[in-house]
Amino acid sequence: MKKAALRKEFLQKRKEADGQWLIEKNALIAQNLEKYVQQNHFKTLHTFLPQLGSREIDTFFIIESFRIAFPAMRIAAPYIVPGTREMEHYLVTPSTHLVLNQWKIPEPDPLTAEKIRPEEIDIILVPLLAFDRKGYRVGYGGGYYDRFLPQTRPDCIKIGLSLFEEVEAIEDIDGYDIPLDACITPGRLYDFKNLKAY
Template sequence: MALKADLRKAYLVQRRGMSEQEAEALSQDIARQFFTHFQPKAGQTVHTFLPIQHHREINTWYIIQEIWDRYPDVQVSVPISDLKDGSMSHFLLMPDTELQENRLGIPEPVNALPLPESEITTVLVPLLAFDRQGHRVGYGKGFYDRFLALLPQNSQKIGISFLPPIDRIDDVHANDLVLDAVVTPEKVWTFDVEKKGPSSEQDSEDIQEEA
């Protein structure tokens, strides 16, 4: 059986076994796939995590920098996590925003402008594994499960993954959130949230138009 706890352990080991060069090359491929399928629009806010790069997390700075360079009317927001209650607050990230690492090594903004969940139109969701139905395995702390439940219904929830999906995560709960799409280095997987199943790459444009 493909259980979340087992997948989490296995994929953490696999990710940390990557070389820095391999992780950087795959992160660049993910950024190219993202901008090929999802074109941010003026007035939108793209929310992303900031990577702990020595843990071989996907380097989202390639996406952030391209938004700053090519989409000046699109905002970037990043979270600050409350490690006591498992909640997240969200802040505007600018090229001159000061960052400092929390005790988990996650870069977080200092003295940045807070943003409410209602302004967030697209979220890049971290994950370790995902399945063909659009379910994800995260780090197990529940930060993103709580956050994503607070978003407007039409906000895009887009996972990013170094690896392709597995067939099925077996211990999915009835209230587990289904992602709209997952970007991998090779392609974009999209999901029919109503039917909780896989769709085609071409559906990515439809998702963007609904945002």
């Protein structure tokens, strides 16, 4: 299937999902992600923050659990520069003031939060609607992450979070599409570098 069709299909799936199902799947994703992070030594994690009312994966739950499990880890989130397709990146601490942007996405307030450079990031939680067996993803179509990911170090881990399992193939991949290193769902971890799932 092509990106536009997959985007429509998975937005609808998420819209129709039962509230209790979403809570359970979010908890399983957080557990699987924590297991993955425990096996690695990441100093700085970058995560998207969920759009209000969109039924996106609850990364606030992940942030809170990681503050307990990995107290030394720095956690950052993006800020979309108004009028552009560029993102800046700021640390998120318990005292960070968050503001809503025009899409109702919470962002660190750039006037008060501590800015970091993309090269400082060790692992990125990448938002998506669908992903395929090769690690390519269908995002929301804005291209923000397509611009951001090349700015990071070559060894930075790009990991998707998905409520649903993979599709066989995304047909209209282009040169701007950067494959994920891994993707975590409620049921498994897909490791695209080593071509396995467990």
